[in-house]
Amino acid sequence: MAYLVTGAAGFIGFHTSQKLLERGEPVIGVDVVNDYYDPALKEARLALLKKYPAFTFHRADIAEREDMEKVASLHPEITRIIHLAAQAGVRYSLINPYAYTHSNIDGQLVMLELARNLKQCDHFVYASSSSVYGSNEKLPFSIEDRVDHPVSLYAATKKAGELMAHCYSHLYQIPSTGLRFFTVYGPWGRPDMAAFLFVKAILEGKPIKVFNHGDMRRDFTFVDDIVEGILAVASGQPSGMAVPAKVYNIGNHRSEPLPRFISVIEESLGLKANIIYEPMQAGDVKETFADIDPLVKDYGFYPKTSIDEGIPKFVTWYREFYKV
């Protein structure tokens, strides 16, 4: 039995693979290592994973059917899939929309076909996103809420991924679970996200851009909590349903005002930010806040890390990694 983890060189895929390996589980990692952000960071994550003898890596594109069929045929031991590879980022979907259909739609289909053709697929767990809630005003966001009005192509592809997974669960009885992640941050984090952008700019003495004039709130979730949730879900499977497909939110269940997030970063760095306030950006949403009750009820998951604990951990990693 082994886990196939896609996006293993990415932020969440790296942490997920590492935790599985620490637990003694074999991991087959797949990633195309694209240059959406600095590939050197992805290579540095991979270098750590490659130290574990139970880690096997394939540099492959999940949307390339034949390449993925080859990976599956080389590893008949795969019984569980944690599918995290995707074109992430809301803002970039306005610049390069085809990257999103390629990785998030074509890639999702190839991964579902792969799951369908495995001798045994105990669980197909995949990343969705809080962005599917669009500009919904009812808070906290619940999996019972309608999510038919995405405000970015990224969100539309993530919602499409949920529909495709539901369809495959219905047609082929593949147990599938989609996890809607809420703004994940932490060590080895993504350079296009707020925590990274803010810390980098403040350390370089550059201004930070804050959108909607700072009137934004986010449910910031520390990466260790996300990984704990992913692994709790991946080691079980949806049961007792005609169609074994489920979707959950994974968030911190705290919606933090952006100015407070920035103050915690300032405190942690011992430096003041030079803030430039800007209007709301197209595709962005004003507030996110996760209702995580279903995940607590079904899997006993509860996030532990506040931004007061999580941000200093990110800052420590950043300063050590970039030697600043």
Ligand SMILES: NC(=O)c1ccc[n+]([C@@H]2O[C@H](COP(=O)([O-])OP(=O)(O)OC[C@H]3O[C@@H](n4cnc5c(N)ncnc54)[C@H](O)[C@@H]3O)[C@@H](O)[C@H]2O)c1
């Ligand atoms: N980080 C967050 O806050 C957040 C929030 C919501 C949802 N998500 C989702 O979680 C998942 C992981 O996100 P992340 O933050 O680790 O992003 P990431 O960009 O760090 O990781 C994604 C990885 O997938 C790889 N990849 C992209 N397209 C690929 C393809 N066609 N074939 C093979 N590999 C490919 C990239 O090289 C990258 O290493 C994604 O599905 C993302 O949409 C993340």
